Amino acid sequence: MKKRLTQLAAFALLGTAPLLSAHAATATAPRPAACPSPVPDTARCYTGEDGTGALYWIALPGGWAKDAKRVLVMHAHGGPETGPPKLERSEEDLKRWAVTVKAGYAWAGSTYRRGGYGVTMSAEDTERLRRIFVRHFGQPHRTLLHGQSYGGGVAAKAAELYAPAGGAKSPYDGLLLTSGVIGGGNNNYDFRLDLRVVYQYVCRNHPRPDEPQYPLWMGLPLDAKLTRADLAERVKACTGVGLPAAQRTPEQAAHLKTILSVVKIQERSLVGHLAWATWLFQDLVQKRLGGRNPFGNIGVVYSGSADDAALNAGVLRYAADPQAKGALAADSQPTGRTALPTVGLHAIDDPTAFVELENSYRRIRDAAGTGGNLVQSFSSEREHSYLSDSEYPALFAALLDWIDKGEKPTPEGLAQRCKAAMARYDTDGKNGCHIKPEWQPPALESRVPPRAP
Numbered sequence: 001m002k003k004r005l006t007q008l009a010a011f012a013l014l015g016t017a018p019l020l021s022a023h024a025a026t027a028t029a030p031r032p033a034a035c036p037s038p039v040p041d042t043a044r045c046y047t048g049e050d051g052t053g054a055l056y057w058i059a060l061p062g063g064w065a066k067d068a069k070r071v072l073v074m075h076a077h078g079g080p081e082t083g084p085p086k087l088e089r090s091e092e093d094l095k096r097w098a099v100t101v102k103a104g105y106a107w108a109g110s111t112y113r114r115g116g117y118g119v120t121m122s123a124e125d126t127e128r129l130r131r132i133f134v135r136h137f138g139q140p141h142r143t144l145l146h147g148q149s150y151g152g153g154v155a156a157k158a159a160e161l162y163a164p165a166g167g168a169k170s171p172y173d174g175l176l177l178t179s180g181v182i183g184g185g186n187n188n189y190d191f192r193l194d195l196r197v198v199y200q201y202v203c204r205n206h207p208r209p210d211e212p213q214y215p216l217w218m219g220l221p222l223d224a225k226l227t228r229a230d231l232a233e234r235v236k237a238c239t240g241v242g243l244p245a246a247q248r249t250p251e252q253a254a255h256l257k258t259i260l261s262v263v264k265i266q267e268r269s270l271v272g273h274l275a276w277a278t279w280l281f282q283d284l285v286q287k288r289l290g291g292r293n294p295f296g297n298i299g300v301v302y303s304g305s306a307d308d309a310a311l312n313a314g315v316l317r318y319a320a321d322p323q324a325k326g327a328l329a330a331d332s333q334p335t336g337r338t339a340l341p342t343v344g345l346h347a348i349d350d351p352t353a354f355v356e357l358e359n360s361y362r363r364i365r366d367a368a369g370t371g372g373n374l375v376q377s378f379s380s381e382r383e384h385s386y387l388s389d390s391e392y393p394a395l396f397a398a399l400l401d402w403i404d405k406g407e408k409p410t411p412e413g414l415a416q417r418c419k420a421a422m423a424r425y426d427t428d429g430k431n432g433c434h435i436k437p438e439w440q441p442p443a444l445e446s447r448v449p450p451r452a453p
Contacts, residue, residue, distance in 0.1 A: 055111045
């Protein structure tokens with residue numbers, strides 16, 4: 001009963017429902033639209049609205065309808081965006097993953113029905129779009145789920161909802177997770193509370209002493225006028241980020257070293273992570289969780305500064321609200337209970353989604369008894385939002401061979417497939433293949449101080 005109440009709280013607080021809504025407004029039929037570059041000229045593209053407020057793009061490669069082995073890739077995008085849905089958001093993803101269409105696969109991506117946090121909601125919206133696609137373009141031979149970044153958590157949730165282990169036949173055949181934020185909302189974002197409290201200990205300007213004070217886990221008061229440009233200026237004033245290193249004062253350099261060393265993030269991602277810990281926390285806590293705090297740092301031991309004793313004595317401390325923590329977990333925490341063959345790719349030096357989250361997801365899948373259906377790979381890249389053009393088609397092809405031929409891929413095989421794909425997809429010689437078959441991620445606890453249970 002307690003578990004059921006927690007789930008209902010999550011559905012209420014995060015603005016979703018336990019099942020795909022049966023009483024949504026009528027979706028608009030896909031309307032022909034000019035395909036954006038670099039989608040191939042031979043493709044046909046469509047846009048529409050799914051009946052709940054989510055907007056979408058669909059792209060069909062030339063000859064797809066007559067292909068006996070036609071494949072649909074359902075794309076779950078990153079973020080989440082905190083503003084209202086915009087068609088341009090899905091268009092950006094279609095352009096970024098145009099290689100999917102070049103490889104001969106149909107592509108469909110939803111904006112999700114609203115901005116802000118909601119993993120289960122976004123999984124429902126992805127499934128709703130799949131049904132729209134089938135209604136208007138027919139049943140594909142194979143349907144793959146592709147989750148990118150935050151969308152990795154969305155796709156993992158969709159796989160558990162619509163392709164559960166031991167369940168009935170699924171509408172999906174395989175799962176691809178790239179740069180995935182796949183540890184569940186609690187594990188994914190604990191470090192951003194750490195960033196807020198360490199940053200405030202060092203810089204004391206977010207908020208400033210002369211501004212209204214608030215608990216940092218709430219992100220920002222809803223009526224605050226702070227802009228992203230304002231926040232970047234505050235970071236620059238304290239740490240010199242945004243200035244050449246030679247122009248930073250010794251005090252700024254020391255501040256920056258402390259923050260990066262303790263929170264274990266990169267300089268290039270400091271402003272971005274701090275922005276997420278401001279406006280995403282504002283949305284998540286105040287709009288989705290009824291003002292309750294899902295993040296805590298009581299008992300967390302921080303290290304890496306010049307004076308760790310002073311740091312640990314001086315940082316602000318907060319206790320997580322059990323109901324908020326449970327609701328966030330119910331909405332976003334993977335269970336690992338999916339029957340889908342799953343392939344993953346993550347850059348080792350990803351500045352946004354820690355690669356250590358892959359270790360957490362591996363443990364979740366192993367605990368659920370589905371680890372044998374998970375193959376993870378890691379690349380020596382330094383990016384988050386998009387990796388090499390040759391890597392995505394290689395992973396899709398390997399996943400399809402696993403589904404159709406029973407040939408489970410290996411990291412070594414994925415690297416070889418990628419090299420073979422370069423002749424077709426890496427025509428300018430700028431992308432290459434960077435998969436490191438032997439590399440394995442350390443535990444998330446090696447980077448983010450563990451919380452009390």
